[in-house]
Amino acid sequence: MNTNKTVDLSKMEQVLEKYKNARGSLIPVLQIVQAEYGYLPEPVIGLISEKLHMSIHEIVGTATFYAQFHLKPRGEHIIKVCCGTACHVKGAKKVLEKISETLEVSTGMTTKDNAFTLDEVACLGACSLAPVMMVDEDIHGKLAPDTVGNVIKEIREAGVSR
């Protein structure tokens, strides 16, 4: 993850070359940037502005509308705790509180060691396994406040999700 290091723009040059003349390309481009850097670094936004001929305002305006995009660096693993209806009814709040306590961060924040960012989402589409969370792209279901600490511990130890 590029956090303090300077941002390498060369990869983006190629991507932007491909999308330069396509319609409606801003969101796919931002998605690629988000996936590549984990957030939308300022210099990259500048580059997008130049290549797609859009103002910075327009880009940031669009980016901040969507929950997926972030203007600040994020942790190595993203934990998305579902707070959708089915999970809510099955006690998601307590699971979230427990995770928050275990990681010592509140929603939207990143742990000090930069390992985890904790997010809330509304429904991961695995409602029958409620309460549910997604770590990176993996879904973990049937969570309980008593056991969720172990799941986090496993991920921390394995370095990758299950």
Place this chain on the structure above:
Amino acid sequence: MTNETMHQQQKPNPQTPKIIIGMASCGLGAGARSVLKSVVHELEKQKLEADILSTGCIGMCAHEVLVDVIFPGRTRVTYGNVKTTMVPQILEEHIGKGEAVKKFGIAQMYLDDKTVIPYEGLPFFDEMEMNKGQKKYILRNCGYIDPDSIDEYIARGGYAALEKVLKAMTPKAVIDEISKSGLRGRGGGGFPTGEKWASCAKYAADEKFVLCNADEGDPGAFMDRSLLEGDPHAVLEGMIIAGYAIHATSGYIYVRAEYPLAVKRLKHTIEEAKKRGFLGQNILKSGYSLEIYIKEGAGAFVCGESTALQNSIEGKRGMPRTRPPQSVEAGLWDKPTCLNNVETFANVPFIINKGADWYFKIGTEHSKGTKIFSLTGKIKNAGLVEVPMGTTIRQIVFDMGGGIPKKRKFKAVQIGGPSGGSLPESLLDSPIDYESLVGAGAMMGSGSFVVVDDTTCMVEMARFFMNFCANESCGKCPPCRIGTTLMLDILTRITLGQGEEKDMEVLEQMSDEIKVMSLCGLGQSAPNPVKSTLRYFRDEYVAHIRDKTCPTATCVALHKYEVTPEKCTKCQACIRNCPVKAISGSTTEAAVINKEKCIKCNLCYEKCNFLAIK
């Protein structure tokens, strides 16, 4: 199929046993990957041979991980709640000897080949509590075929409808057929699909678009995800047929960001369909060409609304706009555009194959066909059910759903998510169709069906949905932006014990104002959960406001930290967990909380399994 190309997928040998693992999101979430690993490992260890295949969601999500085994000549057996520890025995007996392990098996089913021999003492899939009464027309392939294999889809009649349409039907004939079937949109509003197509077809333009709404923003709904992950070709086929009917030049599938597996499947599906000539230039040599692209959403509920969705595809903030013009006239990039939901498209090939007259016979007078619901919350058999329109709520909750777990009582079902309403016990026998639901104060919505029991506080539930709507309001129109926030404030106050007598009236009045003044469906329907809970559960509001109590003891701020002696089972769980030793009692005496010592940490309430502390 005419242009069948040889393809990397080797044809499975019918003489080799098959192990089919449910690898949709629900299966993966329950641990399908470790089961797969253990299957691979055990096969090798026991020196057995079998083909390992994957499939989508068969709807019995409460039993995931699901593993099916087909032994040559025998029925397909489904094992439920499979743990890695069960794998060695299943492989040894079933793959090795052809004997099903009955204690782990939950059902068996015939294959398309009906001559296979069943196992004794195992129930048939269709006779299971959850599946009786269902009509799996649209879900017929989900959890049955390998969604990544176009051959398996074709083998079950896939792309026959497209072939028929392109070779033997004019676009107008297709629209007439869909109109005649009575199909209505499954994305929420229930707009007649044929009518929408017809109004889009009449506009001529150099470019026209067909869009698939796979945003599935309703928290608690996962039918569209299951279809996309379990039978993606059916959705694509329906979309191509729609494209042909309205003369679309290209199409987009707008999928929500939280569904990475569905996106992956769809990409593969589109590629495969193109390779076989079902999509792209000159489809099946008919002269009709269509390109379909995937657009990933970026996390905004309002982007499920049609004009917001189009703005999002254009790369802008996903905000709705005023209508007219309607999208069918000037939608995406100001070109005529037709948007339908995933499930709506999945119905299309089915209707073409079966014929509109046949389809028209299923359902009620004004709601035809089946509807898929995601059954979740406090329900025994959580999962997917597909039922004919007109099925009653009771049938779904108690027959297919198996009722409420832990011997608790049914209280309400929320149908239609944040735009819908909570329906109480007295409405259990009302039929599910578009009109009846609206009349009862809910709406079909996309198909979420969240059951709550007598431990759920309905005021808190209404607050939950209002919080969702206030968060997701795009902010463009003030009635929605400010109205939802003000209503949320009132609801929050009530749950904190600071409600005032006039609050209920204010909420009712604001509900009506927001409904008529908001720009799009989000605001227009945001008050529905409040209205329906005020209508059916008014006494709970009164209890919070007047008596400052929460009847279900859910609202922490209203807890009095008193033990109801009649409910106390003297288990002493509260006594053991109290950090300040404020609780006394014994095996013979009910617990008593010393209010002077109590620090209101709420632990005793959480630890009590009998709701004896209020």
